[in-house]
Amino acid sequence: MxxxxxxxxxxxxxxxxxxxxxxxxxxxxxxxxxxxxxxxxxxxxxxxxxxxxxxxxxxxxxxxxxxxxxxxxxxxxxxxxxxxxxxxxxxxxxxxxxxxxxxxxxxxxxxxxxxxxxxxxSHLGFTGLTAWAGLEHYSNLQAGETIFVSAASGAVGSVVGQIAKIKGLRAVGCAGSDAKVDYLLNELGFDAAFNYKTVDNIADEIGKHCPDGVDIDFENVGGKIFDAVFRNMNLKGRLLICGGISQYNLETPDYAVPNLLDFITKQLTMRGFTVRNHADEIETYVELARDWVAKGQLKGxxxxxxxxxxxxxxxxxxxxxxxxxxxxxxxxx
CATH class of the missing domain: 3.90.180.10 (Medium-chain alcohol dehydrogenases, catalytic domain)
Incomplete structure (x- = not known):
């Protein structure tokens, strides 16, 4: 050419x-x-x-x-x-x-x-597939449970919260500005959200918005936010590790996995995953997501x-x- x-x-x-x-x-x-x-x-x-x-x-x-x-x-x-x-x-x-x-x-x-x-x-592509595949294959979600989503206004996090609501979960998230929190609450229908940059204690804030604890953590950030949500996990909670954007630019990561003894006492499950393992499911996801978009349940x-x-x-x-x-x-x- x-x-x-x-x-x-x-x-x-x-x-x-x-x-x-x-x-x-x-x-x-x-x-x-x-x-x-x-x-x-x-x-x-x-x-x-x-x-x-x-x-x-x-x-x-x-x-x-x-x-x-x-x-x-x-x-x-x-x-x-x-x-x-x-x-x-x-x-x-x-x-x-x-x-x-x-x-x-x-x-x-x-x-x-x-x-x-x-x-x-975005929400009809591999970004949406990432959210759906994590919930579909690794969360063992049950209607009525509480999910916490870090970077909830981001490309993946926003889809996670919306699919969680479709599945009957209580969705709670954090974001880095008041405008993003407003978007989560008033446009995407999250049950609760907060600006992690303006609170005194992230773990306490998660506990405030998740009074019955967290059943599923969909982790996109890592670092201090992951540490904070970890303390609020329920018995037999599931942690889905999708990303750790707070750590990507660090020559030496500044956070390790929190107290491993909690895995024993709380009987937790932590699973990392990548969307590349689910690329063959893209058409299945798009068919579902198009229907959600048409019903006004999914937006980007x-x-x-x-x-x-x-x-x-x-x-x-x-x-x-x-x-x-x-x-x-x-x-x-």
Missing amino acids: DGPNKQVFYSARPEGHVAAECFSVSETSIADPADGDVVIANKYLSLDPYMRMAMLGQQGIENLNTVMGGRVVGTIAKSRHPNFNEGDTVFAMGRWEQYSCLPGTQVRHIDIGNVGWTPFL RETIVQGIANAPDAFIGLFHGDNFGKLIIQVDR
Whole structure:
């Protein structure tokens, strides 16, 4: 194909907080697809916390001097795969670039009718699948139980709370601003929420909003928030470890697992998981989630940043809470 392709490269491993120096932006020509490949004109790119671990090779995804990887939605610009035609609307694990040339086997059709593009990077995509899969497979949830969600206004946490409500749970969460707490209570229907930055004691605040204790913790933050919720867990409680964004930029994590003796006395279960193990369930989840969206039971909020060259700064801001909901790049041409 003719034309330029702007790309964001991963050029230096971060030491501590990820910085602008870790990235570089350059331009090349659009690749021509080989047999079985397609070229996607990327329309939107998802920025996710897991990418920070990938930058250290902890998930075996990113190598230095390569284009950063990320989930994208867009249209087929050129196809040499029998299942795709020019103009098809698709989702893929692509890259931080304007055009991604990928094997057709790694690309999935999406129907953007009635919902638009960006939900497929948010509550109708792998973000939503992460929330659903954790609850569906590992929580052993029972109607009437209490779930606590850290980073509850974030992309994953907000979906966790909404699905929990659909399943009949009492949903309690924390967030990093009063505006985000208001969103949880008045738009998403959480039963209780608080700003963890303005309370004197996080553990006491969780206890205040969870007077009957916490049955399920859906952990996205780690650190002092995980330590605080741990103290409020009920007998035979379940802790689902999805993320630990408070620790990703630390050279040495500042919190270990709290008192292990509590695992004995409270008979707790703690389970880590990754959405990659549930990728084959995406269509099942999307069918469920579309129905919830149509009924007004599931919604998303997004922060959209314009321009692929602005992806590094937006990604850095993700770890400072600059975004509200799902962080997405609108790819320019």
